[in-house]
Amino acid sequence: MKHPPLVETLIEAFTCLPGVGPRSAQRMAYTLLERGRDDGRALSAALSQAMDGVRQCKRCRNYAEEELCPICQDPRRDPGLVCIVASPADVLAVEQSGEYRGQYFVLMGQLSPLDGIGPRELGLDVLEARLNEGEIQELILATGTTVEGEATAHYVLDLAREAGVNVSRIAQGVPMGGDLEFVDGATLAHALRGRRPFST
Amino acid sequence: MKHPPLVETLIEAFTCLPGVGPRSAQRMAYTLLERGRDDGRALSAALSQAMDGVRQCKRCRNYAEEELCPICQDPRRDPGLVCIVASPADVLAVEQSGEYRGQYFVLMGQLSPLDGIGPRELGLDVLEARLNEGEIQELILATGTTVEGEATAHYVLDLAREAGVNVSRIAQGVPMGGDLEFVDGATLAHALRGRRPFST
Numbered sequence: 001m002k003h004p005p006l007v008e009t010l011i012e013a014f015t016c017l018p019g020v021g022p023r024s025a026q027r028m029a030y031t032l033l034e035r036g037r038d039d040g041r042a043l044s045a046a047l048s049q050a051m052d053g054v055r056q057c058k059r060c061r062n063y064a065e066e067e068l069c070p071i072c073q074d075p076r077r078d079p080g081l082v083c084i085v086a087s088p089a090d091v092l093a094v095e096q097s098g099e100y101r102g103q104y105f106v107l108m109g110q111l112s113p114l115d116g117i118g119p120r121e122l123g124l125d126v127l128e129a130r131l132n133e134g135e136i137q138e139l140i141l142a143t144g145t146t147v148e149g150e151a152t153a154h155y156v157l158d159l160a161r162e163a164g165v166n167v168s169r170i171a172q173g174v175p176m177g178g179d180l181e182f183v184d185g186a187t188l189a190h191a192l193r194g195r196r197p198f199s200t
Numbered sequence: 201m202k203h204p205p206l207v208e209t210l211i212e213a214f215t216c217l218p219g220v221g222p223r224s225a226q227r228m229a230y231t232l233l234e235r236g237r238d239d240g241r242a243l244s245a246a247l248s249q250a251m252d253g254v255r256q257c258k259r260c261r262n263y264a265e266e267e268l269c270p271i272c273q274d275p276r277r278d279p280g281l282v283c284i285v286a287s288p289a290d291v292l293a294v295e296q297s298g299e300y301r302g303q304y305f306v307l308m309g310q311l312s313p314l315d316g317i318g319p320r321e322l323g324l325d326v327l328e329a330r331l332n333e334g335e336i337q338e339l340i341l342a343t344g345t346t347v348e349g350e351a352t353a354h355y356v357l358d359l360a361r362e363a364g365v366n367v368s369r370i371a372q373g374v375p376m377g378g379d380l381e382f383v384d385g386a387t388l389a390h391a392l393r394g395r396r397p398f399s400t
Contacts, residue, residue: 017232
C-alpha cells in the first residue's frame with residue numbers, strides 16, 4: 001500500500017461503519033478527497049457533535065439532546081399508553097405508521113444473558129419504577145419475534161402483571177400487500193390462530 | 201421524523217458518502233451512537249485531518265502529505281519510466297500487480313470538455329513540461345478504455361510525440377482466469393488483433 005498515512009488512517013476509520021469493507025472505505029475516502037472536502041469537514045463536525053452531544057432520554061431511553069426526548073416532551077402524546085420497542089429505529093418505524101399517539105420505552109437491545117445483557121442493561125428497573133407510579137394504563141409490546149424478543153416480551157409481561165397494568169401485543173400475521181404463497185409457515189400459523197370475525 | 205437534531209444532521213451528513221442512502225446512513229449513525237462512540241470520534245478526527253492535510257504531489261499529482269508523494273520520493277523508482285493513470289485508485293491497482301518499478305502521473309480525471317475538464321484540469325501542462333525536461337524515457341498509457349479514456353490517451357500520445365518520448369500502452373485482451381464465453385466482443389476483437397507468437 002502506498003497511501004499517505006492520513007489517507008490510510010481515514011480508510012481504516014471508515015471500516016468501523018456497518019457494511020463498509022476496505023474497498024468501499026477506500027472509495028469513500030477518495031470521493032471526499034477528490035470532490036467533497038467540504039462534505040468531509042461537515043461529516044467530521046456532525047460526528048464529533050453527535051458522539052459527544054447525544055444522550056439517552058431519562059424517561060424512555062431513546063436518543064435525546066436534552067433530559068427528555070422530543071416525544072416525551074410532546075404534551076399531545078398520551079402518557080398512559082407506552083409502547084415497548086427494542087431500538088430507536090423501531091420507534092421511527094412505529095411513528096411512520098401514523099397510528100400511534102402514546103409514548104415509548106426503548107430497551108436498546110433485547111434480553112441475552114449469554115452476551116451479558118440482563119434486565120438492568122435494558123433499563124427494565126426504570127420501567128418497573130414507572131409501572132409502579134400508576135400513570136401507565138396500557139403497555140404495548142412491540143419487541144421482535146426472535147427468541148430474544150420473545151424472552152424480553154415475557155419478562156416485561158411479568159413486570160406489568162405485578163404492577164397490575166394491562167399488556168397488549170401488536171398483531172402478528174400476514175403482511176399487507178403480500179401474496180400468501182410467500183408467507184412463511186410460522187407466520188401463517190400465527191395468522192390462522194389469531195383469526196378474527198370478518199367485517200366491512 | 202422524530203430524530204433529535206444532532207442525530208438528524210449526522211444521518212444527513214453520512215449520505216454524502218458514495219453508495220450511502222438514507223437507510224444505510226441511519227444504520228451508520230445508530231451503530232456509532234449505540235456501541236461505537238470512540239470509533240465515531242476517531243473517524244471524525246481522521247476526516248478533519250485528511251480533508252485539511254492531504255494535498256497533491258507536485259510531481260505526479262497523486263495524494264501526498266508533503267511536497268512529493270511516497271512514490272516520487274522513493275529513490276529506487278525509475279524516473280525515466282512514467283505510467284499515466286486516471287486516478288489514485290489506479291495507482292494502487294498497478295502497484296498491487298507487483299510488476300512496476302517506474303513512477304506515475306495521475307490525471308485525477310479524464311478529458312471531458314462538456315464537463316469543463318480540459319487538458320489544464322488534468323495537469324497535462326505539467327506533464328508537457330516534464331516531458332520536455334528530457335528525464336522521461338518512456339510513457340506507459342494506462343487510462344481506461346472508455347471514450348473519455350481513449351481521447352485522453354490520444355492527447356497524451358500527441359504531447360509525447362512532440363517531445364520525442366516513446367509511448368506504450370498496457371495490453372488490452374482477455375483477462376486472466378476467465379472463460380472465453382464471458383468475454384465481450386470488443387475485448388475479444390482487441391485480443392485477436394493483438395495476438396502474439398506463442399512461446400513457453
